[in-house]
Amino acid sequence: MQKILTINAGSSSLKWNLFALPMETSLAHGLVERLNEPVATFKLVTSGQKYSQPVNTLTATTAVDLVLDKLEELAIIHARTEISVVGHRIVAGGTAFKHPTLVTPAVLAQIIDLSDYAPLHNPAEAHYIKLFMAALPHAQQMAVFDSQFFTQLPEINAIYSIPYDYTKQYNIRRYGEHGISHDYLAKRSADLLRKPLTQLKLITLHLGSGASITAIKNGRPYDTSMGFTPLTGVTMSTRAGDVDPALVPFLAKKLNLPADEVVTDILNRQSGLLGISGLSMDMRDLMAAEQENPRAKLAIDIFINRIVKYIGSYYVELGGLDALVFSGGIGENDTDIRARIAHGVQALGINLDAKRNQANNEGPISPENAAITALLVPTNEELAIVRQVVQALNVTQR
Numbered sequence: 001m002q003k004i005l006t007i008n009a010g011s012s013s014l015k016w017n018l019f020a021l022p023m024e025t026s027l028a029h030g031l032v033e034r035l036n037e038p039v040a041t042f043k044l045v046t047s048g049q050k051y052s053q054p055v056n057t058l059t060a061t062t063a064v065d066l067v068l069d070k071l072e073e074l075a076i077i078h079a080r081t082e083i084s085v086v087g088h089r090i091v092a093g094g095t096a097f098k099h100p101t102l103v104t105p106a107v108l109a110q111i112i113d114l115s116d117y118a119p120l121h122n123p124a125e126a127h128y129i130k131l132f133m134a135a136l137p138h139a140q141q142m143a144v145f146d147s148q149f150f151t152q153l154p155e156i157n158a159i160y161s162i163p164y165d166y167t168k169q170y171n172i173r174r175y176g177e178h179g180i181s182h183d184y185l186a187k188r189s190a191d192l193l194r195k196p197l198t199q200l201k202l203i204t205l206h207l208g209s210g211a212s213i214t215a216i217k218n219g220r221p222y223d224t225s226m227g228f229t230p231l232t233g234v235t236m237s238t239r240a241g242d243v244d245p246a247l248v249p250f251l252a253k254k255l256n257l258p259a260d261e262v263v264t265d266i267l268n269r270q271s272g273l274l275g276i277s278g279l280s281m282d283m284r285d286l287m288a289a290e291q292e293n294p295r296a297k298l299a300i301d302i303f304i305n306r307i308v309k310y311i312g313s314y315y316v317e318l319g320g321l322d323a324l325v326f327s328g329g330i331g332e333n334d335t336d337i338r339a340r341i342a343h344g345v346q347a348l349g350i351n352l353d354a355k356r357n358q359a360n361n362e363g364p365i366s367p368e369n370a371a372i373t374a375l376l377v378p379t380n381e382e383l384a385i386v387r388q389v390v391q392a393l394n395v396t397q398r
Contacts, residue, residue, distance in 0.1 A: 001020050001021065002020070002021040002022075002084055002085075003018060003019065003020055003021070003027070003077065003082050003083050003084060004018075004019045004021060004083070004084070004085045004086070004087060004386050004389060004390075005017070005018050005019075005083050005085070005086045005087070005132075005136075005139075006018075006019065006086075006087045006088075006089070006382040006385045006386060007086060007087065007088045007089065007128055007132065008089045008381065008382070009060075009088070009089075009124050009125050009127075009128040010120075010121070010124055011035075011120065011123075011124045012033070012034060012035045012036065012037070013031065013032060013033045013034075013035065014031070014032040014035070014060070014063050014064070014067070014128070015029075015030075015031050016029065016030055016031075016067055017029040017030075017382040018071065018076065018077075018083070019382070019383070019386050021386070021390065024383060024386065024387075026382070026383075027046065027076050028044055028045065028046045028071065028074075028076045029044075029045055029382070030042070030043050030044035030045060030051075030067065031043045032058060032063045032066070032067065034058075035058050035059060035060060035063055036057075036058070036059060037057075038056065038057060039054050039055070039056060039057075040054070040055045040056075040057070040058035040063070041053075041054055041055070042054075042055050042058070042063075042066060042070070044067075044070055044074070046074070046076065049074075051070070051074070060124075060127060060128065060131060061131055064128070064131045064132060064135050065135065068080055068135060068136075080135070080136055080138075081138055083136055083139050084138075084139055084140065085139055085140045085141075085142060085389055085393070086132045086136060086139050086140070086141050086142065087100075087142045087144055087385040087386060087388075087389040088103070088125060088128065088129055088132075088141065088142065088143050088144065089125070089144055089146065089180060089381065089385060090111055090121075090122065090125050090143045090144065090145050090146065091117075091118040091121035091122060091125065091145075091146045091147065091177065091230065092114045092115070092117035092118035092121065092122050092145070092146075092147055092175060093111075093114065093143075093145030093146075093147045093148055094114045094117060094147065094171055094175065095151060095171055095173070096110055096114070097110075097143070097145045097147070097148055098148050098151045099148060099392060100142055100143065100144045100145075100148075100388045100389055100391075100392035101142065101143050101145075101392075102140060102141070102142055102143075102392075103129055103133075103141040103142065103143050107143065108126060108129055108130070111125070111126045111129070111143065112126045117147075117175060117228065117229060118229060118230060119229075119264060120230075120264075120268060121230070129141055129143070140393070142389045142392065142393070144180060144385045144388050144389065145179070146176070146177055146178060146179040146180055147175045147176060147177070147179055148179060149176065149179030149180070149182060149183045149221055150174065150175060150176030150179050150221050150224055152220050152221055153173075153174060153176070153221055153222070153223070153224065154222065157174060157222065157223040157224075158173045158174045159173055159174075160172060160173070160174070160227075160228075172228060173228070174224065174226075174227045174228065175226075175227070175228060175229075176212070176214070176221070176224040176226050176227075177210065177212050177224075177226040177230040177233075178206040178210065178212045178214075178226070179221075180381045180384050180385060180388075181204075181206045181327065181328070181379045181381050181384070182204050182206060182212070182214040182216070182221065182224070183384060184379055184380055184381065184383070184384040185202075185204040185206070185325050185327050185377050185379055186200075186202055186204060186216045186219070186325075188377050188380075189202055189204070189323055189325050189375055189377055192362070192363055192364070192375060192377070193322070193323060193373065193375075195322075196219075197219040198218050198219040199218070200216070200218070200219070200322045200323065201215075201216070201217055201218075201318040201319070201320055201321050201322050202215075202216040202321070202322060202323050202324075202325060203215055203216070203311055203314050203315070203318070203321060203323075203324050203325065204216060204325040204327065205307065205311075205324070205325060205326050205327060205328070205331050205341075206327050206328040206331065206379065207307070207326070207327070207328040207329070207330040207331035207337070208237075208328035208329035208330055208331070209236065209237040209238075209281070209329065210230060210236050210237070210239065211225075211233065211234050211235075211236045211307075211328065211330070212224060212225050212226045212230075212233055212234070213225040213233065213234060213307065213310045213311070213314065215314035215317055215318055217318055222314075222317065222318065223314060223317055225310050231263070231267060231268055233306075233310075234303070234306040234307050234310060235272050235273065235276075235299075235302050235303045235306050236272045236273070237272050237273050237274060237281035237282070237283075238268065238269050238270065238271060238272045238273070238274045238275070238281050239267065239268055239271060239272045240267045240268075240271035240272060240275070241272065241306060242306070243267065247262075247267075248262050248263060248267075251266060273286060273299045273300075273303060276295060276298055276299035276302060277289075277293070277295045277296045277298070277299040278295055279293060279295065279296050279299075280296075283300070283303075283330050283334060283337065284334075286299055286300050287300065287334070287336065287337075300337075300340075303337075304337070304340050304341055304344055305344070307341055307344075308341060308344035308345055311324065311341075311344075311345050311348070312345060312348065315345075315348050321348070321350075321372050322372065322373065323372065323373040323374070323375050324342075324345075324350055324372060324373075324374050324375070325374075325375045325376075325377050326338050326341075326365070326374070326375065326376050326377070327376075327377050327378065327379040328379060331376075332360075332376065332378050332379070333360070335357050335358055335360060338352065338357055338365070338374075338376075339352055339354075339357060342374060348372065349370075349371050349372050350366070350370075350372050350374060351366060351367060351370065351374075352365050352366055352374055353365060353366055353367045353368075357376075360376065361376065362376055362377060362378055363375065363376065364376075
Protein backbone atom coordinates (compact mmCIF):
# COMPACT_ATOMS: atom_id res chain seq x y z
CA MET A 1 0.00 0.00 0.00
CA GLN A 2 1.59 3.24 -1.17
CA LYS A 3 1.36 6.31 1.07
CA ILE A 4 1.45 9.86 -0.26
CA LEU A 5 1.68 12.92 1.98
CA THR A 6 0.26 16.20 0.66
CA ILE A 7 1.60 19.51 1.95
CA ASN A 8 -0.04 22.93 1.78
CA ALA A 9 2.36 25.27 3.54
CA GLY A 10 2.13 28.92 4.48
CA SER A 11 4.36 31.32 6.36
CA SER A 12 2.61 30.58 9.66
CA SER A 13 0.77 27.32 9.02
CA LEU A 14 1.22 23.79 7.71
CA LYS A 15 -1.74 21.83 6.35
CA TRP A 16 -1.15 18.16 5.52
CA ASN A 17 -2.97 14.97 4.54
CA LEU A 18 -1.73 11.38 4.37
CA PHE A 19 -3.34 9.18 1.71
CA ALA A 20 -3.21 5.45 1.08
CA LEU A 21 -3.27 4.22 -2.50
CA PRO A 22 -4.79 2.83 -4.60
CA MET A 23 -7.95 3.40 -2.52
CA GLU A 24 -7.40 7.19 -2.26
CA THR A 25 -8.20 6.88 1.44
CA SER A 26 -7.18 9.67 3.79
CA LEU A 27 -5.47 7.96 6.74
CA ALA A 28 -5.01 11.18 8.69
CA HIS A 29 -4.97 14.90 8.11
CA GLY A 30 -4.07 17.87 10.20
CA LEU A 31 -3.02 21.44 10.64
CA VAL A 32 -0.31 23.28 12.51
CA GLU A 33 -1.15 26.95 13.08
CA ARG A 34 0.53 29.99 14.64
CA LEU A 35 4.07 28.90 13.86
CA ASN A 36 6.82 31.11 15.34
CA GLU A 37 4.38 32.51 17.90
CA PRO A 38 4.59 31.83 21.66
CA VAL A 39 1.99 29.06 21.44
CA ALA A 40 1.22 27.06 18.30
CA THR A 41 -1.71 24.69 17.75
CA PHE A 42 -1.27 21.13 16.47
CA LYS A 43 -4.31 19.22 15.17
CA LEU A 44 -4.56 15.70 13.80
CA VAL A 45 -7.72 13.91 12.65
CA THR A 46 -8.25 10.29 11.68
CA SER A 47 -11.43 8.34 11.02
CA GLY A 48 -11.53 7.35 14.67
CA GLN A 49 -10.04 10.20 16.65
CA LYS A 50 -9.31 13.90 16.88
CA TYR A 51 -6.09 14.97 18.49
CA SER A 52 -5.23 18.57 19.42
CA GLN A 53 -2.58 20.17 21.57
CA PRO A 54 -0.92 23.54 22.15
CA VAL A 55 2.84 23.52 21.56
CA ASN A 56 5.29 26.16 22.67
CA THR A 57 7.26 28.01 20.00
CA LEU A 58 7.02 25.74 16.98
CA THR A 59 9.16 26.54 13.96
CA ALA A 60 8.74 25.11 10.48
CA THR A 61 11.49 22.57 11.18
CA THR A 62 10.05 21.36 14.47
CA ALA A 63 6.53 21.32 12.97
CA VAL A 64 7.63 18.87 10.24
CA ASP A 65 9.22 16.59 12.83
CA LEU A 66 6.15 16.83 15.07
CA VAL A 67 3.81 15.77 12.25
CA LEU A 68 5.97 12.78 11.28
CA ASP A 69 6.65 11.77 14.89
CA LYS A 70 2.94 11.92 15.76
CA LEU A 71 2.05 9.74 12.76
CA GLU A 72 4.46 7.11 14.10
CA GLU A 73 3.38 7.53 17.73
CA LEU A 74 -0.27 6.94 16.80
CA ALA A 75 0.72 3.95 14.60
CA ILE A 76 -0.70 5.56 11.46
CA ILE A 77 2.68 4.73 9.99
CA HIS A 78 5.24 2.36 11.50
CA ALA A 79 8.22 4.10 9.94
CA ARG A 80 8.84 7.25 7.95
CA THR A 81 10.02 5.13 5.04
CA GLU A 82 6.37 4.13 4.41
CA ILE A 83 5.79 7.58 2.91
CA SER A 84 7.03 7.21 -0.66
CA VAL A 85 5.94 10.56 -2.13
CA VAL A 86 5.33 14.07 -0.81
CA GLY A 87 3.13 16.26 -3.00
CA HIS A 88 3.62 19.98 -2.40
CA ARG A 89 1.15 22.66 -3.43
CA ILE A 90 3.15 25.48 -5.03
CA VAL A 91 1.35 28.70 -5.88
CA ALA A 92 3.47 30.19 -8.66
CA GLY A 93 4.95 28.09 -11.44
CA GLY A 94 5.01 30.86 -14.02
CA THR A 95 5.11 29.66 -17.58
CA ALA A 96 7.89 27.20 -16.75
CA PHE A 97 5.73 24.59 -15.03
CA LYS A 98 2.63 23.34 -16.80
CA HIS A 99 2.45 19.92 -15.13
CA PRO A 100 3.28 18.32 -11.76
CA THR A 101 7.05 18.11 -11.56
CA LEU A 102 9.56 15.97 -9.66
CA VAL A 103 11.61 18.33 -7.49
CA THR A 104 15.32 18.37 -8.24
CA PRO A 105 17.81 21.00 -7.03
CA ALA A 106 17.28 22.85 -10.32
CA VAL A 107 13.49 22.75 -9.99
CA LEU A 108 13.72 23.98 -6.40
CA ALA A 109 15.88 26.89 -7.54
CA GLN A 110 13.29 27.78 -10.18
CA ILE A 111 10.50 27.73 -7.58
CA ILE A 112 12.49 30.16 -5.45
CA ASP A 113 13.25 32.35 -8.48
CA LEU A 114 9.50 32.59 -9.14
CA SER A 115 8.88 34.17 -5.71
CA ASP A 116 8.24 37.57 -7.31
CA TYR A 117 4.97 36.12 -8.65
CA ALA A 118 3.81 34.94 -5.20
CA PRO A 119 5.99 36.59 -2.55
CA LEU A 120 3.83 35.42 0.35
CA HIS A 121 3.73 31.80 -0.83
CA ASN A 122 6.65 30.46 -2.89
CA PRO A 123 9.42 31.16 -0.34
CA ALA A 124 7.55 29.31 2.42
CA GLU A 125 6.65 26.43 0.10
CA ALA A 126 10.25 26.09 -1.09
CA HIS A 127 11.42 26.06 2.53
CA TYR A 128 9.10 23.15 3.34
CA ILE A 129 10.33 21.20 0.31
CA LYS A 130 13.85 21.46 1.75
CA LEU A 131 12.62 20.36 5.17
CA PHE A 132 10.81 17.30 3.83
CA MET A 133 13.78 16.41 1.64
CA ALA A 134 15.83 16.25 4.85
CA ALA A 135 13.17 14.51 6.95
CA LEU A 136 12.21 11.96 4.26
CA PRO A 137 15.34 11.52 2.13
CA HIS A 138 13.98 8.32 0.56
CA ALA A 139 10.74 9.95 -0.67
CA GLN A 140 10.12 11.64 -4.00
CA GLN A 141 9.15 15.30 -3.68
CA MET A 142 6.58 16.39 -6.28
CA ALA A 143 5.52 19.99 -6.92
CA VAL A 144 1.94 20.60 -8.08
CA PHE A 145 1.37 24.17 -9.20
CA ASP A 146 -1.74 26.23 -8.64
CA SER A 147 -0.83 28.27 -11.70
CA GLN A 148 -0.53 25.29 -14.08
CA PHE A 149 -4.30 25.14 -14.70
CA PHE A 150 -4.26 28.72 -15.96
CA THR A 151 -1.42 28.28 -18.44
CA GLN A 152 -4.30 27.29 -20.76
CA LEU A 153 -5.96 30.74 -20.56
CA PRO A 154 -6.55 32.29 -23.98
CA GLU A 155 -4.28 35.25 -24.62
CA ILE A 156 -7.23 37.62 -24.83
CA ASN A 157 -7.66 37.13 -21.06
CA ALA A 158 -4.09 36.26 -20.08
CA ILE A 159 -2.34 39.29 -21.54
CA TYR A 160 -2.40 42.76 -19.96
CA SER A 161 -2.74 45.94 -22.00
CA ILE A 162 0.85 47.04 -21.47
CA PRO A 163 3.61 47.27 -24.10
CA TYR A 164 3.74 43.82 -25.63
CA ASP A 165 7.54 43.71 -25.49
CA TYR A 166 7.39 43.90 -21.69
CA THR A 167 4.85 41.08 -21.63
CA LYS A 168 7.22 38.79 -23.49
CA GLN A 169 10.50 40.00 -21.98
CA TYR A 170 9.37 39.67 -18.36
CA ASN A 171 6.74 36.92 -18.66
CA ILE A 172 3.97 39.21 -17.49
CA ARG A 173 0.54 37.64 -17.72
CA ARG A 174 -2.46 36.54 -15.68
CA TYR A 175 -1.27 33.50 -13.74
CA GLY A 176 -4.34 32.98 -11.57
CA GLU A 177 -4.60 31.17 -8.26
CA HIS A 178 -6.40 28.20 -6.69
CA GLY A 179 -5.95 26.35 -9.96
CA ILE A 180 -5.79 22.97 -8.23
CA SER A 181 -9.15 23.72 -6.62
CA HIS A 182 -10.83 25.11 -9.75
CA ASP A 183 -9.67 22.10 -11.77
CA TYR A 184 -11.13 19.75 -9.16
CA LEU A 185 -14.39 21.73 -8.96
CA ALA A 186 -14.85 21.63 -12.72
CA LYS A 187 -14.36 17.87 -12.92
CA ARG A 188 -16.52 17.16 -9.89
CA SER A 189 -19.27 19.45 -11.21
CA ALA A 190 -19.33 17.54 -14.48
CA ASP A 191 -19.75 14.30 -12.51
CA LEU A 192 -22.63 15.77 -10.48
CA LEU A 193 -24.32 17.18 -13.59
CA ARG A 194 -23.73 13.90 -15.46
CA LYS A 195 -22.46 15.74 -18.49
CA PRO A 196 -19.08 15.79 -20.25
CA LEU A 197 -16.92 18.63 -18.95
CA THR A 198 -16.08 19.56 -22.52
CA GLN A 199 -19.73 20.49 -23.09
CA LEU A 200 -20.17 22.72 -20.03
CA LYS A 201 -19.93 26.42 -19.24
CA LEU A 202 -19.10 26.86 -15.55
CA ILE A 203 -18.29 29.65 -13.13
CA THR A 204 -16.47 28.28 -10.09
CA LEU A 205 -16.27 30.31 -6.88
CA HIS A 206 -13.43 29.45 -4.49
CA LEU A 207 -14.43 31.69 -1.58
CA GLY A 208 -12.23 31.51 1.49
CA SER A 209 -9.59 33.67 3.14
CA GLY A 210 -8.23 33.96 -0.37
CA ALA A 211 -10.99 34.15 -2.95
CA SER A 212 -10.96 33.63 -6.71
CA ILE A 213 -13.50 33.16 -9.48
CA THR A 214 -12.93 31.25 -12.70
CA ALA A 215 -14.86 30.96 -15.94
CA ILE A 216 -14.51 27.51 -17.53
CA LYS A 217 -15.57 26.84 -21.10
CA ASN A 218 -15.54 23.43 -22.75
CA GLY A 219 -13.32 21.97 -20.05
CA ARG A 220 -10.65 24.67 -20.13
CA PRO A 221 -10.16 27.86 -18.10
CA TYR A 222 -11.36 30.88 -20.04
CA ASP A 223 -10.88 33.69 -17.51
CA THR A 224 -10.01 34.07 -13.83
CA SER A 225 -10.12 36.86 -11.28
CA MET A 226 -6.60 36.66 -9.84
CA GLY A 227 -3.84 38.00 -11.98
CA PHE A 228 -0.07 38.40 -12.12
CA THR A 229 -0.10 37.72 -8.37
CA PRO A 230 -2.80 36.45 -5.97
CA LEU A 231 -3.49 40.05 -4.87
CA THR A 232 -6.00 41.03 -7.54
CA GLY A 233 -9.61 40.03 -8.10
CA VAL A 234 -12.42 40.14 -5.56
CA THR A 235 -12.18 41.50 -2.01
CA MET A 236 -10.55 38.92 0.28
CA SER A 237 -9.87 38.54 4.00
CA THR A 238 -6.83 40.80 4.04
CA ARG A 239 -6.14 41.36 0.32
CA ALA A 240 -7.57 44.38 -1.45
CA GLY A 241 -8.45 42.70 -4.72
CA ASP A 242 -8.75 45.00 -7.73
CA VAL A 243 -7.51 48.55 -7.09
CA ASP A 244 -6.22 51.38 -9.27
CA PRO A 245 -2.44 50.74 -9.48
CA ALA A 246 -1.86 54.48 -9.06
CA LEU A 247 -2.81 53.94 -5.40
CA VAL A 248 0.59 52.35 -4.80
CA PRO A 249 2.76 55.44 -5.44
CA PHE A 250 0.04 57.66 -3.91
CA LEU A 251 0.06 55.73 -0.60
CA ALA A 252 3.84 55.38 -0.71
CA LYS A 253 4.17 59.16 -0.84
CA LYS A 254 1.49 59.88 1.76
CA LEU A 255 2.75 57.25 4.24
CA ASN A 256 6.45 57.69 3.46
CA LEU A 257 6.82 53.99 2.67
CA PRO A 258 8.59 52.08 -0.11
CA ALA A 259 6.21 51.02 -2.88
CA ASP A 260 6.86 47.31 -2.29
CA GLU A 261 5.90 47.74 1.38
CA VAL A 262 2.59 49.30 0.33
CA VAL A 263 1.89 46.23 -1.81
CA THR A 264 3.15 43.58 0.59
CA ASP A 265 1.94 44.98 3.89
CA ILE A 266 -1.00 47.26 3.14
CA LEU A 267 -2.67 45.76 0.05
CA ASN A 268 -1.89 42.13 0.96
CA ARG A 269 -2.11 42.05 4.77
CA GLN A 270 -4.10 45.06 5.98
CA SER A 271 -6.86 45.44 3.39
CA GLY A 272 -9.89 43.41 2.32
CA LEU A 273 -12.49 42.51 4.94
CA LEU A 274 -10.08 43.42 7.73
CA GLY A 275 -9.21 46.82 6.31
CA ILE A 276 -12.78 47.82 5.51
CA SER A 277 -14.32 46.62 8.76
CA GLY A 278 -11.49 47.47 11.12
CA LEU A 279 -12.81 44.50 13.08
CA SER A 280 -11.81 41.13 11.66
CA MET A 281 -10.62 39.25 8.59
CA ASP A 282 -13.03 36.42 9.45
CA MET A 283 -16.41 36.49 7.70
CA ARG A 284 -18.01 34.75 10.69
CA ASP A 285 -17.07 37.64 12.96
CA LEU A 286 -18.42 40.18 10.48
CA MET A 287 -21.70 38.32 10.02
CA ALA A 288 -22.17 38.25 13.79
CA ALA A 289 -21.50 42.00 14.06
CA GLU A 290 -23.17 43.42 10.95
CA GLN A 291 -26.41 44.50 12.66
CA GLU A 292 -24.56 46.76 15.12
CA ASN A 293 -21.42 47.60 13.16
CA PRO A 294 -21.89 49.58 9.90
CA ARG A 295 -18.32 48.91 8.75
CA ALA A 296 -18.75 45.16 9.23
CA LYS A 297 -21.88 45.32 7.08
CA LEU A 298 -20.07 47.44 4.49
CA ALA A 299 -17.25 44.88 4.27
CA ILE A 300 -19.77 42.08 3.66
CA ASP A 301 -21.65 44.13 1.07
CA ILE A 302 -18.46 44.96 -0.82
CA PHE A 303 -17.36 41.31 -0.74
CA ILE A 304 -20.67 40.26 -2.31
CA ASN A 305 -20.72 43.17 -4.76
CA ARG A 306 -17.32 42.30 -6.23
CA ILE A 307 -18.29 38.64 -6.63
CA VAL A 308 -21.57 39.58 -8.34
CA LYS A 309 -19.68 41.80 -10.79
CA TYR A 310 -17.34 39.00 -11.78
CA ILE A 311 -20.16 36.49 -12.19
CA GLY A 312 -22.04 38.90 -14.45
CA SER A 313 -19.03 39.63 -16.63
CA TYR A 314 -18.10 35.95 -16.93
CA TYR A 315 -21.69 35.02 -17.81
CA VAL A 316 -21.46 37.41 -20.77
CA GLU A 317 -17.96 36.20 -21.71
CA LEU A 318 -19.08 32.59 -21.72
CA GLY A 319 -22.24 33.34 -23.67
CA GLY A 320 -24.44 31.75 -21.01
CA LEU A 321 -23.96 29.38 -18.12
CA ASP A 322 -24.73 25.80 -17.14
CA ALA A 323 -23.71 25.96 -13.48
CA LEU A 324 -22.52 28.33 -10.77
CA VAL A 325 -20.34 26.41 -8.32
CA PHE A 326 -19.82 27.45 -4.68
CA SER A 327 -16.75 26.23 -2.80
CA GLY A 328 -14.04 27.27 -0.34
CA GLY A 329 -14.42 27.88 3.39
CA ILE A 330 -17.03 30.61 2.97
CA GLY A 331 -18.65 29.22 -0.16
CA GLU A 332 -19.07 25.75 1.34
CA ASN A 333 -20.27 26.71 4.81
CA ASP A 334 -22.02 30.09 4.79
CA THR A 335 -25.57 29.58 3.58
CA ASP A 336 -26.43 33.27 4.01
CA ILE A 337 -23.53 34.50 1.87
CA ARG A 338 -24.51 32.02 -0.87
CA ALA A 339 -28.08 33.30 -0.75
CA ARG A 340 -26.95 36.93 -0.97
CA ILE A 341 -24.68 36.22 -3.94
CA ALA A 342 -27.48 34.37 -5.73
CA HIS A 343 -29.85 37.27 -5.04
CA GLY A 344 -27.30 39.63 -6.59
CA VAL A 345 -27.24 37.67 -9.85
CA GLN A 346 -30.91 36.68 -10.04
CA ALA A 347 -31.25 38.81 -13.19
CA LEU A 348 -29.23 36.06 -14.92
CA GLY A 349 -31.80 33.46 -13.91
CA ILE A 350 -29.83 32.07 -10.97
CA ASN A 351 -31.85 31.16 -7.88
CA LEU A 352 -31.37 28.97 -4.82
CA ASP A 353 -33.78 26.53 -3.26
CA ALA A 354 -33.93 27.61 0.40
CA LYS A 355 -34.16 24.08 1.82
CA ARG A 356 -31.38 22.70 -0.36
CA ASN A 357 -29.18 25.67 0.48
CA GLN A 358 -29.72 25.24 4.21
CA ALA A 359 -29.09 21.48 4.03
CA ASN A 360 -25.51 22.26 2.98
CA ASN A 361 -25.02 18.97 1.13
CA GLU A 362 -22.86 18.47 -1.94
CA GLY A 363 -24.89 18.81 -5.12
CA PRO A 364 -27.55 21.13 -6.55
CA ILE A 365 -28.81 23.91 -4.27
CA SER A 366 -31.03 25.43 -6.96
CA PRO A 367 -34.63 24.38 -7.68
CA GLU A 368 -35.33 21.26 -9.72
CA ASN A 369 -35.08 21.85 -13.47
CA ALA A 370 -33.49 25.28 -13.01
CA ALA A 371 -32.16 26.75 -16.25
CA ILE A 372 -28.84 27.41 -14.48
CA THR A 373 -27.82 24.97 -11.76
CA ALA A 374 -26.27 26.28 -8.56
CA LEU A 375 -23.96 23.64 -7.10
CA LEU A 376 -22.33 23.25 -3.71
CA VAL A 377 -19.07 21.33 -4.16
CA PRO A 378 -16.65 21.05 -1.22
CA THR A 379 -13.22 21.38 -2.75
CA ASN A 380 -10.60 18.71 -2.16
CA GLU A 381 -7.25 20.10 -3.20
CA GLU A 382 -5.40 17.34 -1.36
CA LEU A 383 -7.10 14.58 -3.32
CA ALA A 384 -6.56 16.55 -6.52
CA ILE A 385 -2.84 16.78 -5.71
CA VAL A 386 -2.66 13.03 -5.09
CA ARG A 387 -4.36 12.25 -8.39
CA GLN A 388 -2.08 14.60 -10.31
CA VAL A 389 1.02 13.22 -8.62
CA VAL A 390 0.03 9.62 -9.39
CA GLN A 391 -0.72 10.46 -12.99
CA ALA A 392 2.60 12.29 -13.40
CA LEU A 393 4.61 9.46 -11.85
CA ASN A 394 2.84 6.87 -13.98
CA VAL A 395 3.77 8.84 -17.09
CA THR A 396 7.41 9.30 -16.09
CA GLN A 397 7.82 5.63 -15.16
CA ARG A 398 6.55 4.24 -18.48
